[in-house]
Amino acid sequence: MALGSWRRMLLWTTLAVVVASAAVGTAVLVRSARGNGKKKAAAEPPPAAPVELTQVRRGGLTTFLETTTTLEARSAATLVAAAPGQVRALPAEEGDWVKKGGLLAQIDDTAARLAVERAEVAEQLAGREAERGRQLRERGYLSDKESDDVEWRERSAKVALHEAQYALTQTRLTAPFAGRVTARMINLGETVTPGRECFRVEEFNPLLARLYFPERELARVQPGQPAQLTLDAFPGRSFEARVSLVNPVVDRANGTVKVTLEVQDPEGLLRPGNFARVRLRTGSLQDVVLIPQRAMVSEDGEDFVFVARGDTVARVAVRVGAVSGDTAQILAGVTERDRIVTVGQGGLKQGARIKPVRL
Numbered sequence: 001m002a003l004g005s006w007r008r009m010l011l012w013t014t015l016a017v018v019v020a021s022a023a024v025g026t027a028v029l030v031r032s033a034r035g036n037g038k039k040k041a042a043a044e045p046p047p048a049a050p051v052e053l054t055q056v057r058r059g060g061l062t063t064f065l066e067t068t069t070t071l072e073a074r075s076a077a078t079l080v081a082a083a084p085g086q087v088r089a090l091p092a093e094e095g096d097w098v099k100k101g102g103l104l105a106q107i108d109d110t111a112a113r114l115a116v117e118r119a120e121v122a123e124q125l126a127g128r129e130a131e132r133g134r135q136l137r138e139r140g141y142l143s144d145k146e147s148d149d150v151e152w153r154e155r156s157a158k159v160a161l162h163e164a165q166y167a168l169t170q171t172r173l174t175a176p177f178a179g180r181v182t183a184r185m186i187n188l189g190e191t192v193t194p195g196r197e198c199f200r201v202e203e204f205n206p207l208l209a210r211l212y213f214p215e216r217e218l219a220r221v222q223p224g225q226p227a228q229l230t231l232d233a234f235p236g237r238s239f240e241a242r243v244s245l246v247n248p249v250v251d252r253a254n255g256t257v258k259v260t261l262e263v264q265d266p267e268g269l270l271r272p273g274n275f276a277r278v279r280l281r282t283g284s285l286q287d288v289v290l291i292p293q294r295a296m297v298s299e300d301g302e303d304f305v306f307v308a309r310g311d312t313v314a315r316v317a318v319r320v321g322a323v324s325g326d327t328a329q330i331l332a333g334v335t336e337r338d339r340i341v342t343v344g345q346g347g348l349k350q351g352a353r354i355k356p357v358r359l
Contacts, residue, residue: 048355051344053308058336059290061329063322065217065280069209071263073202073272075177081192082170083107092199094184098175104199105186109171112164119157119164126157179203182272207270209241209261211278215250218257220282222246227261227280231270240264243280285322289330293323295342306341306348307334308356313341315350 089106092098133150136142142150183200186192209229213221227241245260261278263270296303296318303320306313318333334340341348348354 046353048311048353049344049348050357051306051313051341051348051354052358053339053356054292054295054342056330056334056336056338056340057290058287061285061288061290061322061324061327062281063220063283063285063324065213065220065282066278067211067213067280068275068277069211071270071272071274071276072208072210073179073204074206074208074262075179075203076182076272077176077201078183078197079104079173079176079199079201081107081173081186081194081196081198083109083112083167084191084193085109085111085171086191087186087188090184090186090188092175092181092184094181096181098179098181098201100175100178102175103172104175104181104201105173107171107173107192109168112168112171116161116164116168119161123154123157123161126154130154173198175201177201177203202272204265204268204270204272206262206264207272208244209263209276209278211259211261211280212251212254212256213259215255215257217282218246218250221257221259221280225281227278229261229263229276229278231274231276233274234269239270239276241278283322285329288321289334289336290327291318291330291334291340292342293326293328295340295345296320296328297345305334306345308339308341308354311353311355312351313348313354315348 085108087105088108090104091106092102092104098104130150130153133142133147137144137147179201180203181199182202184198185200186196186198192198221243223243223246225243227243229239229241230237231239241261241263243259244262247258247260250257259280261280263276291305295305297305303318304315305318307316316333319331321329321331323329341354344354
């Protein structure tokens with residue numbers, strides 16, 4: 001091989017080695033630079049989470065039990081005809097207020113009056129016979145048995161008279177208590193039979209509200225406790241009520257206790273059947289530690305809050321007492337010197353960085 005050709009081959013071989021070495025070096029530098037970038041990114045701390053902080057406070061708390069119910073009349077009666085006959089008068093109509101003993105309907109009493117007259121005549125005759133019998137017995141003209149028979153006939157006549165008089169009263173349909181006529185089921189001139197429903201009367205003042213609470217709430221409810229009712233029919237208004245009765249028996253079917261309220265309605269606005277929302281006041285606490293209930297996080301049956309510690313938070317277990325609306329009493333875990341997270345605690349962990357913001 002010529003000397004010139006050998007030199008050219010050596011030169012090209014050397015250049016190829018240099019180029020290959022440079023490529024390998026470049027790849028190593030790039031890979032090293034990428035690795036250094038990853039280490040630098042991993043070393044950066046996570047960003048602070050924006051949260052809302054609220055100061056724990058001391059104050060008073062009023063507790064309530066809340067439920068819904070339908071108002072009822074304290075007394076209600078469906079009146080039926082006791083005597084047969086034609087309806088001769090209907091002095092009461094639906095919506096009328098009636099007093100106790102007030103006449104609602106008059107049924108034809110002709111036959112009943114005649115029966116009373118017959119019974120009066122029979123009673124008078126029996127009385128005269130009894131008087132003569134007593135005189136004859138005093139003179140010795142009447143035996144003991146005959147005298148007893150005369151006395152028995154007199155008593156029987158008196159009983160028959162009382163029965164006839166009672167039957168006459170049954171031709172008058174009267175209100176058993178003061179209240180309001182809510183239904184009339186008969187018409188003037190109609191012939192009724194015994195047992196026929198004629199009127200319904202209900203007592204509106206006071207109205208009753210029957211509530212049902214779980215048995216665990218039994219200790220918090222006592223007769224005399226105040227309550228407030230609100231109704232869709234009267235927006236913006238509330239009506240006062242009080243507990244009149246706490247049933248001493250727990251319903252075994254559903255584990256509830258019946259509580260009866262008396263609702264005060266001096267203006268006469270409410271009606272049986274009104275749907276009402278009830279807030280029953282069960283207690284009042286003073287100078288206790290309070291937090292917004294939305295600050296609490298529940299996990300595995302325990303309650304926690306996140307307490308601000310500088311620019312981080314600590315997860316602290318709390319013991320909850322009474323709760324009213326969005327306010328909860330805290331028995332242990334935090335004090336009024338603490339600030340707690342009330343918004344944004346969903347993704348927080350122990351020691352997480354936070355950035356307080358005003359929402």
